Amino acid sequence: MxxxxxxxxxxxxxxxxxxxxxxxxxxxxxxxxxxxxxxxxxxxxxxxxxxxxxxxxxxxxxxxxxxxxxxxxxxxxxxxxxxxxxxxxxxxxxxxxxxxxxxxxxLQQGDHLIASKAIYGCSFALFNHQFARYGIEVSFVDMTDHQAVAAALQPNTKMLFAETPINPNLVVxxxxxxxxxxxxxxxxxxxxxxxxxxxxxxxxxxxxxxxxxxxxxxxxxxxxxxxxxxxxxxxxxxxxxxxxxxxxxxxxxxxxxxxxxxxxKTLSVRMERHCSNAQKVAEYLAEHPAIAKVFYPGLPDHPGHKFIGKQMAAAGGVLAFELNGSLDDGRYFINQCELLSLAVSLGDAESLIQHPASMTHSPYTAEERKMAGISDGLIRISVGLEHVVDIINDLSQALVKMQGQQKRPSETLTCNL
Structure with missing residues (x-):
């Protein structure tokens, strides 16, 4: 021995x-x-x-x-x-x-910052609204376009700031x-x-x-x-x-x-479950007729999928999607979720669902959201640690109710986010 x-x-x-x-x-x-x-x-x-x-x-x-x-x-x-x-x-x-x-x-007065055009709403507000008060110039660019990043460079550029994947549309x-x-x-x-x-x-x-x-x-x-x-x-x-x-x-x-x-102490085991659950939820939503598009790097058709194994070990626990329907349909759908909690933030044990345009990214104007690729119909889910079948069942019943509501166009939806 x-x-x-x-x-x-x-x-x-x-x-x-x-x-x-x-x-x-x-x-x-x-x-x-x-x-x-x-x-x-x-x-x-x-x-x-x-x-x-x-x-x-x-x-x-x-x-x-x-x-x-x-x-x-x-x-x-x-x-x-x-x-x-x-x-x-x-x-x-x-x-x-x-x-x-x-x-x-x-950074100080006279400096220039290059920032991703889509970032967390309060980061955007700090750069776009507060930094201007102190004489710090900010350019918001599409950082998937490398030529646009290069074109944004100025003699007084001191810093570049970005998220990846980007909140809320999961651009890598x-x-x-x-x-x-x-x-x-x-x-x-x-x-x-x-x-x-x-x-x-x-x-x-x-x-x-x-x-x-x-x-x-x-x-x-x-x-x-x-x-x-x-x-x-x-x-x-x-x-x-x-x-x-x-x-x-x-x-x-x-x-x-x-x-x-x-x-x-439990981060590693939690992340395994978050990623596993999110992958299965994304695959379920991608096949659902009520869903127009799913944004999740774990799906093979996502532009960021190529970075898994090179830059990212896995795709993470957050996904976003667009419904086949109106903004009112989205509001109705969210309000029908029973297991998923309607709340901002992410990374909790509980699955959370929210509407970025009216919540986390409300500091953007409608035009700024459009430029950042954040549509009014985008819905974001932080997939939690519950059994994945229960998460999918909750989404399924909410989608069924939404589809039933879509068949009654004469009714006015009054629920608000």
Missing amino acids: SSSSNQYPFQPPQHPETQCIHAGKVKDAQYGALATPLYQTSTFVFDSAEQGAARFAGEQPGYIYTRLGNPTTRELELKVAALEGMADAAATATGMGAVAASTMAF LDLEFLGNFCKKHQILSVIDNTFLTPLLQQPARFGIDIVIHSATKYLNGHGDVVAGIIVSDADKIQTIKLTTLKDMGATISPHDAWLIIRGL
């Missing part, structure tokens, strides 16, 4: 399933607690005035104030950094805190192209990786500088936290922590960090 142990020495955990549980964890030296201790404190006591001064000056390691750092939060940051294959991370109070902190730390972008483009032109690249998590996609492998997540979603996975996280190299994370996070205050609470650490 001794020769066996010499032949197979212990190595640091490398597999992401193991990292979800063990990465970043510090042994509890005082009590030996298995679970991560929750340091629910706003401030930390110094042994002396000299120690406090040394910590403020950055001359001595240690914690000062939870807005500036906390042991529970630090474990979360190191865990997600390990999963993304990057050096460091900064946890934030919300996903939008991560978007704002990661962009505003490196070529990370290798975007990473190479940004390196060539010496601009920062920021990718929102919320939809796939580090288990299914690691943008840093393709040269992306900064990766962000709404940790509210799959990383936590239980619908009881709002949070975000930014992952990058140590210098960029230090810049973000000492500027936008410190001064604007969008830092996470220790309790929320603790809940996400707990959620991460």
Whole structure:
């Protein structure tokens, strides 16, 4: 047995399933607690005035104030950094805190940002409505068109921001192209990786500088936290922590960090089920006569399907679709769902259904939604962890009711989203 142990020495955990549980964890030296201790404190006591001064000056390691750092939060940051294959991370109070902190730390008046024409509604509102107030110019482009990305480049371009797959229409972008483009032109690249998590996609492998997540979603996975996280190299994370996070205050609470650490322990098994269920739901909807089109990279006819195995390990747990019918038909259909919850967000154990045009992407004008490829009839589902037969049965009964309603055109539908 001794020769066996010499032949197979212990190595640091490398597999992401193991990292979800063990990465970043510090042994509890005082009590030996298995679970991560929750340091629910706003401030930390110094042994002396000299120690406090040394910590403020950055001359001595240690914690000062939870807005500036906390042991529970630090474990979360190191865990997600390990999963993304990057050096460091900064946890934030919300996903939008991560978007704002990661962009505003490196942009200033007179700079130019290239952003994908379809992104989460509040990210769009920040760039399109708020950045203009501070003299930051933004160009929204179709990033599947590489010539359009190149044409958007200006002498003052400092950053490129995108999601892939894109929320809500599941367009997949070529990370290798975007990473190479940004390196060539010496601009920062920021990718929102919320939809796939580090288990299914690691943008840093393709040269992306900064990766962000709404940790509210799959990383936590239980619908009881709002949070975000930014992952990058140590210098960029230090810049973000000492500027936008410190001064604007969008830092996470220790309790929320603790809940996400707990959620991460089951991330790998949850993502397997989310992906498996979503694939089966997408295949069911693609064959249904009441469905005009399904948007899901796991389907062979989806333009993003070619990236599975190259850029993405799987297609994820979110899909969207268009009904054969009117906007009122869509409203009626959603209201007939009984198992699926009518709610925004995604990545929860429960299956969620929503109408992007009137909900998550309402900050877009009708014309802006049209340009971004977000139709009024688009419906998005975050496929949950329920038995897939029950999910499909609920969709089936709602579609049957909608089709029955379509046969009564004289009736006026009054249900509203």
